[in-house]
Amino acid sequence: MLSNQEIVEELAAHFGDKVLGFEEPHGLLTFTTYPDTIIPLLQFIKESDRLRFKFLTDITGVHYPDAQGKEFCAVYHVHSFENGIRIRIKVYLPKEDPSIPTAVSIHAGANWMERETFDFYGIIFTGHPNLKRILNMDDMDYHPMRKEYPLEDATREDKIDALFGR
Amino acid sequence: MSDEIKHLENLSNALTVNQPIQEEQELTTLNLGPTHPATHGIFQNILQMDGDKIVSGEQTVGYIHRAFEKIAERRPFYQITTLTDRMNYCSSPINNFGWHLTVEKLLNIEVPKRAQYIRVIMMELARISDHLICNSILGVDTGAYSGFLYVFQEREKIYEVYEEVCGARLTTNMGRVGGMERDLSPTALAKIKDIVYNTLPKAMAEFERLMNRNRIFIDRTVNVGSITAERAMEYGFTGPNLRAAGVDYDVRVMEPYSSYEDFDFEIPVGHNGDTYDRYMVRNAEIWESLKIIKQALENLPEGPYYANEDHYYLPPKKEVYRSMEALIYHFKIIMGEIEAPIGEVYQAVEGGNGEVGYYLISDGGRSPYRLHFRRPSFIYYQAYPEMCKGLTISDAVAIMSSLNVIAGELDA
Numbered sequence A: 001m002l003s004n005q006e007i008v009e010e011l012a013a014h015f016g017d018k019v020l021g022f023e024e025p026h027g028l029l030t031f032t033t034y035p036d037t038i039i040p041l042l043q044f045i046k047e048s049d050r051l052r053f054k055f056l057t058d059i060t061g062v063h064y065p066d067a068q069g070k071e072f073c074a075v076y077h078v079h080s081f082e083n084g085i086r087i088r089i090k091v092y093l094p095k096e097d098p099s100i101p102t103a104v105s106i107h108a109g110a111n112w113m114e115r116e117t118f119d120f121y122g123i124i125f126t127g128h129p130n131l132k133r134i135l136n137m138d139d140m141d142y143h144p145m146r147k148e149y150p151l152e153d154a155t156r157e158d159k160i161d162a163l164f165g166r
Numbered sequence B: 001m002s003d004e005i006k007h008l009e010n011l012s013n014a015l016t017v018n019q020p021i022q023e024e025q026e027l028t029t030l031n032l033g034p035t036h037p038a039t040h041g042i043f044q045n046i047l048q049m050d051g052d053k054i055v056s057g058e059q060t061v062g063y064i065h066r067a068f069e070k071i072a073e074r075r076p077f078y079q080i081t082t083l084t085d086r087m088n089y090c091s092s093p094i095n096n097f098g099w100h101l102t103v104e105k106l107l108n109i110e111v112p113k114r115a116q117y118i119r120v121i122m123m124e125l126a127r128i129s130d131h132l133i134c135n136s137i138l139g140v141d142t143g144a145y146s147g148f149l150y151v152f153q154e155r156e157k158i159y160e161v162y163e164e165v166c167g168a169r170l171t172t173n174m175g176r177v178g179g180m181e182r183d184l185s186p187t188a189l190a191k192i193k194d195i196v197y198n199t200l201p202k203a204m205a206e207f208e209r210l211m212n213r214n215r216i217f218i219d220r221t222v223n224v225g226s227i228t229a230e231r232a233m234e235y236g237f238t239g240p241n242l243r244a245a246g247v248d249y250d251v252r253v254m255e256p257y258s259s260y261e262d263f264d265f266e267i268p269v270g271h272n273g274d275t276y277d278r279y280m281v282r283n284a285e286i287w288e289s290l291k292i293i294k295q296a297l298e299n300l301p302e303g304p305y306y307a308n309e310d311h312y313y314l315p316p317k318k319e320v321y322r323s324m325e326a327l328i329y330h331f332k333i334i335m336g337e338i339e340a341p342i343g344e345v346y347q348a349v350e351g352g353n354g355e356v357g358y359y360l361i362s363d364g365g366r367s368p369y370r371l372h373f374r375r376p377s378f379i380y381y382q383a384y385p386e387m388c389k390g391l392t393i394s395d396a397v398a399i400m401s402s403l404n405v406i407a408g409e410l411d412a
Helices: A004-018 A038-047 A110-121 B002-016 B068-072 B077-084 B092-107 B113-141 B146-166 B186-211 B215-221 B229-234 B239-244 B275-298 B317-322 B324-334 B376-388 B393-403 B407-411
Strands: A020-023 A029-033 A055-063 A072-080 A085-093 A099-101 A124-126 B028-032 B044-050 B053-060 B342-350 B355-363 B370-374
Touching: A004 A020, A004 A029, A004 A038, A004 A085, A038 A072, A038 A085, A038 A099, A055 A110, A055 B355, A055 B370, A072 B355, A085 A099, A110 A124, A110 B376, B028 B393, B044 B376, B044 B393, B053 B376, B053 B393, B068 B077, B068 B370, B077 B092, B092 B113, B092 B342, B092 B355, B113 B146, B113 B186, B113 B275, B113 B393, B146 B186, B186 B275, B215 B275, B215 B393, B229 B239, B229 B376, B239 B275, B275 B393, B317 B324, B376 B393, B376 B407
Parallel strands: A029 A085, A099 A124
Antiparallel strands: A020 A029, A055 A072, A072 A085, B028 B044, B044 B053, B342 B355, B355 B370
């Protein structure tokens, strides 16, 4: 069985300072990497005999409008069935150029996950075979999960945020 | 112009010298769906057909997209439960408890054993009803109607149990963060026992006798829509569809939640990953679920059915009327004024179709900063055109049935 510490050592040996910010929220190893490292990293952890992270569980996005130069975050959950362990990889992207290479060549299932992330956050997956909207309609001209689109009607005066929830 | 002449020549040859019409390689575009009775939901597939063989296809999804992830960003945690049961509506309790487990992980709540066991019973009943629907509808799609009617009676009984336990049938909103909202009533227990020990095994045995060795059913399903284990893993398959391809991955065993480690059961796996294997794996899982429920009923612990967490679990109504403290907590919880700690959680449960994942980021507010649902149907449905390649429309319908793609889960 593999421990989080061993994974950290293995990754640090191969990627040096390209992998950073290791933490373990609720026991799940989480770290950050850069857009140009993510594909070699996914490839390495998939093919490494020791790590065997062969299963891509999920790709999703997060929007942090206040973080300068790190407005968008692509989150990858990867799973190693043989070792029974998961890791979470984060890549922060600036709002001027929210683009990251596609993982479709490594995990075929990344196709729709990336399309969904593009649809809701506008994160561009360069090299994707068919990067178009998936759940929203094609002629929509914005990315609805971004924080600048509030859920409630902004003109309503009867709902005061300070009193009701957020 | 020359094309037209060639076509006319072809036609005239066919009429005069009885030659077959020689057409150029031309593909027909066929719309399967969005509202086709055989797809059991709103799915559109634009298929390219060569004669009656499918060459390629493209799925359009999102017809019933309801923006759950966006809505969740403005709701208090307990109100998000009602969003989750609208995803896989064939096994809503699993989704409900998956969400409760996620919040409990974030809040570090330890749920009492009795509540965990009740949850296991309800989740396994939900799994059974999910698999019953999938397998019996597969029968209907391949021409065997009566099996469907036999097992749907049993599904109805399971829905009666839901009604007894939480008051609703389809969109259950079962349980609460911190436990169950009420204990299992004697009526509910009696109904569950009747299903598990009495009626369901009989109906299942009858259903299996009708289908498993049925010549027509075997001809329609064996080697139809097979997928290799490697390909299934690349496509992110989970649940019965992955196990049918031969990978024994089950969240209940790999990362036990809600006391699944206490139960003794097997993970059935298939060989080819074809429609028949998927059907057989689901059938075998129904028997395993029955085994789990029997064990849970026999060892059902005594004790409270909710955690003693005043901040998150609604106090009993009796106390709300009598004690000041309970009234305050009741008000705060109902008005959504409970703040969750800062944290990041991924919780997976084994849903009817595979790994249902909840990725929750909390910034310390009253609702999630970000909530993402990993929906198994959405991820494995992308392999559908590849699985249909070279087969006929009737096979494509059987494959879609056996994959158990649920429109609500697909579109969130």
